[in-house]
Amino acid sequence: MEQINRVVGDEEKERDVGVEMKRKVRYTDLFIRLIALILSLAAAIILGLDKQTKVVPITLVSTLPPIKVLATAKYHYLSAFTYFVVANAIACSYGAVSLVLTLANKGSKNGGLAKAIIMLDLIMVAVLASAIGAAAAVGHIGHQGNKHVRWNKVCNVFGRFCNQVIVAVGVSLLGLLLFIFLVMLAVLNVHKKH
């Protein structure tokens, strides 16, 4: 009888540890999701509001003095930056929706929903990574220029604009790492739970 009690006690303890573990994982998931959401929002806003206007001298005829023209740099002048802002806005909106769903889902009662969230987290990883790649590639050309295709650098003129692009890409990269972490956490948690 005593032995049976001990076994039952052990089982209960194990179950308690399991529940405690599950709760911890759930809180970690919610916290990471919130930060990822905020970082994506910040990246979208930082590049979305990025604008710089400057007086640029343009030489039309080499024998005449250059004409001064007002030129503006905005994110939507380059498709890659537009894609970056849209992708981060999507990641942020999805982050908010998935946060609410995870909160409402309380534990793993609804396996289908939990699985769907992992899948969508994974899609977000791909979307964010491609957006970061696109923005970084165009930003790199803007910074260094490319003599082979004769694309001149523009960051020597629009320095502040370029710096803001770098910050946005960095912030979005942190968001991407958190989304990757969310998928990893889900995979490890699923492995452990059973």
Add this chain to the structure above:
Amino acid sequence: MEQINRVVGDEEKERDVGVEMKRKVRYTDLFIRLIALILSLAAAIILGLDKQTKVVPITLVSTLPPIKVLATAKYHYLSAFTYFVVANAIACSYGAVSLVLTLANKGSKNGGLAKAIIMLDLIMVAVLASAIGAAAAVGHIGHQGNKHVRWNKVCNVFGRFCNQVIVAVGVSLLGLLLFIFLVMLAVLNVHKKH
């Protein structure tokens, strides 16, 4: 006694279905991994061997006739394309290694290895997606040009080179989708197995 036999029989049948299911998932994983590996290799080769030489007329002084110059387009003239080739080469090499490890791992005896492979598949998704984003963004500017930053299109001159870039990006995108599918399969399989 008969009832016990029936229960044992049902359990055995269930176990058989489980083993059969596991084998099917494993073969699907191996097959998808092989195709993903081949697609990444193809993408790296298609862009890596992409080269076009053309005679380009260049106007130095507007009053003189343009000078004809031999110009070559190669992937490593643009950092984004170099990154694309390297990323696909990495994905292909990883695909080969993970294929061997999955073959050697026979089933899920070594949970740690299986988990590590899912994590690395996930990293490959992020790396491939960023490389595709970078190559597509630069290819888009090469195709359309951008008047805001005065980067002229180059695909009107190097048409064949650009078409080969599009094919490489498309092939790599298929590879990326398969890597995403591999992670999804692992997550769903893990959920089902237990």
